[in-house]
Amino acid sequence: MKTLDQAWEALKGLDWGADVAPLAAIDQAIAQAHGNEAATVELEEKLLGMLSTASAAGRDFICRRLVSVGSARSVAALAGMLPAAETSHLARLALESMGSPEAIAALRTAAAAATGLQKIGLLGSLAKLKDAASVAMLAAATKDADAQVSHAAVWCLGQIGGADAVAALTSVAPSDDATKMAVADAMLLCADRFLAEGNNAGARDLYKKFTGEAQPKHVRLAANKGVLSTVRR
């Protein structure tokens, strides 16, 4: 216990370049708390209690531990970190790994208000969590004036898939080769998912959009393979 107390003290003063050996006791405590709800909650609350006053290195350490022990209790504190460039990714490390409805709701709210790089990161987390409720926001983001955001939105729609995502992707008018390739990739992903779900007709319709001579060879090949897959099934 003394060692753990020393670890919490060390965490208070943690900065880049500090001796991190004493912090191993926190990891040991987290491993030992597995299956013990009370012990896990105690650790989570201890970490949360230190989050607002921690240094940059301290926040880094705490958010990585919340990957293990974070729950709905942590969401409000982490949500508060999502808008700022310095802390947004650290908060996403924890929230994305939780993937709970509360975590997703926090990511969605932050994404709606964010711009630029933070918006891209938030949309990416929502896409990875397959949040279908984000499709309308992503559809709007495909028309974002920031080309990095609109490009990311295309990628995200491909990750989530479904008829609404396909409709949003269909309305994208790529103005450069990189975006054309991204749209093709996203649509082929959607088609693959249709196929996996047994929607052969939907998959075939999508694949056929990319079998024409205007497409690069490898895209045509992927699309033609897809069409054949729908026939075999």
Next chain:
Amino acid sequence: MSLPDSHSPAPQNSRRDFLKQTSAAAATLAIPYVITSTALGNAHRAPASDRIVMAGIGLGNMGSGDQGAFLGRGDVQYVGVCDVRKHIMNAAKDRADKHYQNSDCQTYADFRDILARTDIDAVHIATPDHWHAIQVIQACVNGKDVYCQKPETKTLREGPLMVQAARRYSRVVSGGSQRVLEDYRGIVDRCWSGELGPIKSINVNVGPLAQQCYLPAESVPDDMDWERWLGPAPWAPYNSKRCDGNFGTGGNSWRSYSDYSGGGMTDWGAHHFGGATFAIDVRSLQPEEVLYHEGDQGPHLTFRYPNGILLTHNSPGKDNLAVEGTPGEKREAKPVPSYKGQGGIYGDFIECVKTRETPFRDIEYAVNSVAVSHLGIIAYQLKRNLKWDAVAQQFVNDAQANRFLDYARREPWLL
């Protein structure tokens, strides 16, 4: 994924298509057409139209070795290099230009600019491990074949995404461990010949695990793009030990730190687990269970495969690649798979680029063997047994373990 840059519209045809079409047009129109000896080729050099056009991404320690191997091939035309450190990139350009006695090799600060070139057939990738998945997948999306250094993945989630991209676009994607076939051939032959009878187990000794890095901040060298070196990894201040490409895992290299590597467990693990899973013929499988043991000599693991074969890690008293067979019982001999073409693992890759066959170190096999490392790392971290559903790519009834399948990429990088 890659984000858009201001690429100029790229031609739709490849360089080889262009050369073939130009030659045909010249013949049809009977226009005098000068074909140089370089273009025609000779006994050591394929004609230009038959060469595989390649570029490199990440040209440090391993990347420069890979570049040398590809430059030395008469059936490769090496045209571009990308690195976030200018002196490394310029040295790589110099090597290519000196080899060809010209100044044609192009330099790129951003790997996406290489992938956007439609004249490039294949790339080799030797960036730190945290970059591999994004770059391999984007290479496939852009129609490139890929030779990727080991360990091919940084997380469990990355592997299937890389395999799916390779399969979707029918790309040849080879992992980069030459040791799997070349170093452990004696053990592989004994297992595959049936000499040892049915295999019960094999042991791998490798380590250590990577650590989190809280090294102090240093000034970023003028010729380095630190933001791009970090890429999808969490932000951290520059420190020369954090990003050094030496092969150590004791704290003086990126291989020591968990944001960029799995430490020795994945670095040498890609070789050893790769050799072990080849020897016991489970390259197409992933373990279904990891048992965590505490002991006087430290923790160690047992991986159980669906066919019952055991793979142990750091089992006390056992040598690396020690195999336990079943003496007295017969096992049917099987021919040992090997490289295609000439020139080891590099020749295997190039041959498969030409023939569209599956390379010896196909990305799926590479992913499966590095998955052993990742499963082991998570078991050591959580200090408990884990059940693994390889089809669902999820731990069974263990929500906490499932949180370690992957990590959130730092913006703007997405996977």
